[in-house]
């Protein structure tokens with residue numbers, strides 16, 4: 020089911036995308052990992068390791084904030100399934116007439132997004148309006164995805180977002196998606212629904228996989 024690489028151009032958006040499965044390591048299909056430039060594979064491997072650490076740390080903080088045992092959240096992400104999508108948006112003189120990426124939420128748990136070349140373009144929908152996010156130098160943008168919204172029983176909201184393009188500068192972004200393990204059952208964490216009603220029922224990851232981010 021897991022695909023190791025996809026190169027796509029979506030009909031509703033103007034960008035190109037390139038997708039690699041990063042983790043678990045045995046899911047990597049190195050045939051699709053570019054060997055040029057020679058540093059690519061090592062750099063992506065290191066990037067994968069470091070982003071997995073950051074995601075684990077964030078999940079731990081989130082669990083504490085939710086008032087649940089960190090292990091109960093972390094075990095859903097056991098194996099640290101991770102994928103990387105690199106997005107390339109060419110400049111467009113009529114930038115206000117097109118979208119780089121259509122509005123969507125990320126299906127995964129947690130996304131670490133880097134606006135790689137410092138050109139902003141990400142927008143989130145808040146109170147029905149699109150808000151632009153600045154590309155802070157060296158900072159990740161962290162998106163909560165649908166799975167985390169379900170696990171947290173709606174306390175963390177999966178954010179609707181889109182990407183716009185620049186009239187004369189190309190834009191590159193890289194999104195690392197952190198997903199639950201493939202045999203996980205996704206539903207509100209039991210500790211969160213002892214006294215509060217569950218907002219969503221339990222579903223298995225394969226029912227969910229159809230709308231995942233690749």
Ligand SMILES: O=C(O)CCC(=O)C(=O)O
Nearest residue numbers: 104106140141182192194
């Ligand atoms: O390019 C961006 O800023 C958004 C990318 C994104 O939302 C995605 O890859 O899911």
Ligand SMILES: [Fe+2]
Nearest residue numbers: 123124125180
């Ligand atoms: Fe996204």
